[in-house]
Amino acid sequence: LAYKAPLDDFLVIIDAVRQSAEPHQGAEDTSLIEAILQEAGKFASEELAPLNWTGDRQGARRNEDGSVTMPSGFAKVYHKWCDAGWNSLTANEAYGGQGLSHLLASCVNEIWSSANMSFHLCPLLTTGAVEALQAHASDHLKETYLPSLVSGQWTGTMNLTEPQAGSDLSTIKTKAVRGEDETYHLYGQKIYITYGEHDMSENIIHLVLARIEGAPEGTKGISLFLVPKILPDGSQNDVMCSGAEQKIGIHASPTCTMIFGDQEGATGWLVGEENRGLNCMFTMMNNARLNVGLQGVGIAERATQAALGFAHERKQGTPLEAAQKQDCAILAHSDVRRMVMEMKTQTAMGRAICLFCAHMMDLSDQDDLSNEERLYYKDLSALLTPIAKAFGADIGVDIASMGIQVHGGMGYVEETGVAQYWRDARIAPIYEGTNGIQAMDLVMRKVSLQDGAVVKKAIAELKASLQELANKTQKADLIAFVQDVTKALQELLLSSETLVQWRLSQHYDHLGAVAVPYLKQWGLTLGSAVLVKAALLTDQHDQKNRSDYYQALAAFAVQTYVPQCQALHEIIVKGSDGLAAVDHPVFAL
Numbered sequence: 056l057a058y059k060a061p062l063d064d065f066l067v068i069i070d071a072v073r074q075s076a077e078p079h080q081g082a083e084d085t086s087l088i089e090a091i092l093q094e095a096g097k098f099a100s101e102e103l104a105p106l107n108w109t110g111d112r113q114g115a116r117r118n119e120d121g122s123v124t125m126p127s128g129f130a131k132v133y134h135k136w137c138d139a140g141w142n143s144l145t146a147n148e149a150y151g152g153q154g155l156s157h158l159l160a161s162c163v164n165e166i167w168s169s170a171n172m173s174f175h176l177c178p179l180l181t182t183g184a185v186e187a188l189q190a191h192a193s194d195h196l197k198e199t200y201l202p203s204l205v206s207g208q209w210t211g212t213m214n215l216t217e218p219q220a221g222s223d224l225s226t227i228k229t230k231a232v233r234g235e236d237e238t239y240h241l242y243g244q245k246i247y248i249t250y251g252e253h254d255m256s257e258n259i260i261h262l263v264l265a266r267i268e269g270a271p272e273g274t275k276g277i278s279l280f281l282v283p284k285i286l287p288d289g290s291q292n293d294v295m296c297s298g299a300e301q302k303i304g305i306h307a308s309p310t311c312t313m314i315f316g317d318q319e320g321a322t323g324w325l326v327g328e329e330n331r332g333l334n335c336m337f338t339m340m341n342n343a344r345l346n347v348g349l350q351g352v353g354i355a356e357r358a359t360q361a362a363l364g365f366a367h368e369r370k371q372g373t374p375l376e377a378a379q380k381q382d383c384a385i386l387a388h389s390d391v392r393r394m395v396m397e398m399k400t401q402t403a404m405g406r407a408i409c410l411f412c413a414h415m416m417d418l419s420d421q422d423d424l425s426n427e428e429r430l431y432y433k434d435l436s437a438l439l440t441p442i443a444k445a446f447g448a449d450i451g452v453d454i455a456s457m458g459i460q461v462h463g464g465m466g467y468v469e470e471t472g473v474a475q476y477w478r479d480a481r482i483a484p485i486y487e488g489t490n491g492i493q494a495m496d497l498v499m500r501k502v503s504l505q506d507g508a509v510v511k512k513a514i515a516e517l518k519a520s521l522q523e524l525a526n527k528t529q530k531a532d533l534i535a536f537v538q539d540v541t542k543a544l545q546e547l548l549l550s551s552e553t554l555v556q557w558r559l560s561q562h563y564d565h566l567g568a569v570a571v572p573y574l575k576q577w578g579l580t581l582g583s584a585v586l587v588k589a590a591l592l593t594d595q596h597d598q599k600n601r602s603d604y605y606q607a608l609a610a611f612a613v614q615t616y617v618p619q620c621q622a623l624h625e626i627i628v629k630g631s632d633g634l635a636a637v638d639h640p641v642f643a644l
């Protein structure tokens with residue numbers, strides 16, 4: 056199935072999210088953004104998308120000797136990808152990177168996920184490893200490893216999960232024993248390691264969480280180590296892939312069981328300080344969380360393109376209003392149009408939230424802002440990261456499923472290719488912290504940042520920027536959109552205030568019960584707000600086609616999703632009232 060990068064949509068949403076934080080516009084001008092997105096779209100359509108289906112069919116294969124063979128074409132396209140410089144977009148210039156903004160990198164990452172999610176997981180993890188090393192590694196480690204990771208000659212992995220340590224990393228058992236020099240010997244098993252082994256690069260650099268002998272119990276005793284597959288002297292390290300999972304989707308992405316130290320111990324180097332490993336890993340995980348949200352958006356975009364194409368082609372039935380029987384394309388049926396509208400609108404909302412979050416990350420790093428402003432943007436991006444991850448991941452699954460529905464029986468059979476989108480998307484709500492864990496992060500840590508001042512300020516700024524745009528238009532329908540979304544923002548504020556109170560009074564039962572509905576309220580409200588802005592801005596800039604398009608999406612969001620925000624608010628303020636206790640008969644086995 057063909058894929059075309061939605062360049063117009065990126066430009067409209069970038070404009071809308073930047074308007075929220077005027078006068079801080081971020082690093083790149085529009086013409087540079089347009090040029091890079093065009094090139095990325097071309098590479099995605101011509102090189103990556105054609106391998107998506109064959110990659111799914113063939114899968115990555117683990118061999119008897121522990122090596123992993125990638126599906127045909129993957130290694131070749133990976134080298135082209137590195138040669139074209141796509142691996143190095145966000146890394147520091149000092150290590151060969153291009154230092155581009157999170158905002159631009161996020162658009163590009165969505166494109167890669169649409170084209171071939173399994174392929175892109177490899178560079179996605181390398182980018183995370185680069186960020187963690189840039190932030191926490193010693194100069195020696197940086198000089199030895201970063202240039203080859205940034206160029207893509209070597210790839211990176213993230214090794215957290217163990218059989219007994221999934222969401223709860225405090226139980227990690229992998230052991231690190233101090234060596235005679237500055238090295239450590241690691242012993243342990245990690246499971247579900249994405250691209251833990253493959254044949255696309257010369258070396259694989261594993262970032263591994265482990266416990267130094269004698270370290271305290273729990274999360275306070277976990278350290279981060281760099282463990283290369285091939286050691287600097289060219290010898291093989293004591294690391295091996297002992298198995299690869301059979302999975303629902305992302306078949307071309309190897310998910311490996313990794314054994315460290317089966318013999319003499321795997322040689323590793325400490326990254327950052329001893330016992331501060333989780334902090335270092337969070338640098339990598341935050342980046343990865345936003346990118347997983349974008350995976351969902353990318354799959355949703357691809358599923359929408361396929362469904363729309365099919366809805367134009369497939370002839371079935373007669374339109375309700377037709378006087379006599381006539382074959383029509385299924386797009387003529389209101390329910391099919393409803394599905395396509397949901398697909399278009401939710402995809403745009405997910406994109407809006409992820410790009411909004413990415414822009415706030417950029418502003419938190421912007422030199423010409425005061426420390427206070429930077430801190431606010433840092434907190435705001437921290438608040439938005441779990442929302443971007445979970446909302447994007449969820450719509451990926453929902454929209455891919457709706458895409459199958461639009462295709463009818465043709466969607467359920469593999470031959471059409473749309474079933475793959477759904478299978479691939481299904482992992483996004485699970486890895487990088489399940490969506491349940493994201494929602495808990497939102498209500499336990501983020502909503503109460505600065506005693507609730509961050510959430511309050513963010514909502515106030517959204518309202519003000521919408522009002523500013525509304526003041527510049529005479530169009531009654533656009534003004535009505537602003538009023539409706541402003542009401543939804545007010546309800547979000549009320550929900551947030553309730554949660555801050557519960558957080559301060561330690562009502563954890565209420566917080567846990569409403570975490571997911573609250574995250575959803577944020578997603579639907581913020582997504583709708585940015586779409587309304589996009590409608591207003593495109594109208595203001597006299598961009599006729601774009602403005603018709605975004606007015607339709609905004610109208611649909613206001614009619615369909617804004618009322619859901621009110622219902623969510625009503626659910627949230629009831630707290631844990633409807634949730635039975637653990638020992639209630641409803642949970643008896």
Ligand SMILES: Cc1cc2nc3c(=O)[nH]c(=O)nc-3n(C[C@H](O)[C@H](O)[C@H](O)COP(=O)(O)OP(=O)(O)OC[C@H]3O[C@@H](n4cnc5c(N)ncnc54)[C@H](O)[C@@H]3O)c2cc1C
Nearest residue numbers: 213214215216221222247248249310486487488489491492
């Ligand atoms: C294809 C794939 C690729 C992966 N890639 C990697 C990788 O590269 N590196 C890596 O380290 N790991 C990787 N993982 C592991 C992944 O991150 C974990 O599976 C995930 O974090 C969930 O852990 P778990 O599977 O142990 O589920 P559990 O932690 O057992 O969770 C089960 C359920 O309980 C819920 N739950 C658990 N604790 C809480 C809580 N405190 N509050 C509320 N709800 C809770 C969860 O939300 C979930 O619904 C990968 C997994 C898969 C399937």
